[in-house]
Amino acid sequence: MKIAVLGTGTVGDTIGSKLTELGHSVMMGSRTATNEKAMKFVEKHQGKATAGTFADAAAFGEIVFNCTSGMGSLEALKLAGEANLNGKIIVDLSNPLDFSKGMPPTLSVVNTSSLGEEIQKTFPSAKVIKTLNTMWCGLMVNPGLINGGDHNVFISGNDADAKAKVKEVLKSFGWAESNITDLGDIVSARGTEMYLPLWLRMYGAGGSGVFNIKVVK
């Protein structure tokens, strides 16, 4: 599949690398067509990956992964262009963490909305699926790193078909179907985004980001 990965940070590199490893054709998008990190990504995955602007990547991808930092996500997606996003699945991994006012970070969108909802409102013809935003990126693509892969990932979105397609991607990353918890519509992205302050405190308490939560009954 042709997949756009927006963002050249650790999350974009990790997701993009896994997708190329799985045989997908990945274009990494950033503000400039010759972003240094994107060039390194292309070099690392010769023949399987390309790079371009946010708009180039979004035009290329059948699915678009938003791996930009939350505070810049709406702007990055606007640069990607509504015409390039219409009808497509946007897999939104971002969190609206605002570190500009010191620690602990606050959420720039919270309580009565979420970044997932804001993206869906801004691009009403795209299918926004919020997922994977509740953990360190190494676990996103390799859940087996801890507890034999037995822990949970959440998924939120309005479109059932889009959700089913993203679930297949998650399964290809190593997630067991029984550990993919469907929380409902995109409003439920408030839940996973507002979990971040707890995640950050657990990270602080445990001294490592290599952990996740498992729902037990």
Place this chain on the structure above:
Amino acid sequence: MKIAVLGTGTVGDTIGSKLTELGHSVMMGSRTATNEKAMKFVEKHQGKATAGTFADAAAFGEIVFNCTSGMGSLEALKLAGEANLNGKIIVDLSNPLDFSKGMPPTLSVVNTSSLGEEIQKTFPSAKVIKTLNTMWCGLMVNPGLINGGDHNVFISGNDADAKAKVKEVLKSFGWAESNITDLGDIVSARGTEMYLPLWLRMYGAGGSGVFNIKVVK
């Protein structure tokens, strides 16, 4: 130990019942000294429990459990009276869930503060310990109901001695020390309170409140 339980709802009844069962002397506090639910509680635990106003209970207790609903907690504690709370541990189980604007509920205090912090600010000489607010009350006092008791409870607060005492209470409820996660100071109550929207969505997805999260590494 003499313990005050403020609140006559399911949480107060569950916590108060467990505490009397463990041999503590419990006074249940409410707005009026003759609250019907408090009278039933006293009848159920004859000889071990009494009831009174919020102020009566707070004056009686060496430790004060805040089991009132979040939207009314500050008012209830003000009725309990600063003089009756000074120097004491307030175990705060409440969540600032506001259902008045429809579903999903929003948090009345969020992001840049938490109800735990607001209580601590309002009663600076009390030792506020936030805990147990991330689960259904049946699990609070009986973690063994699910997964052999192997799941997590969080604890936040500024006073190390107070936290150690509350940990002992949690252990007497059945919590393994290794599953009591100390998140740090009372600011970390933001984490556990802001987890509630995710909890509510998981409840909706699973159809039951009898679940919790286990931190896996």
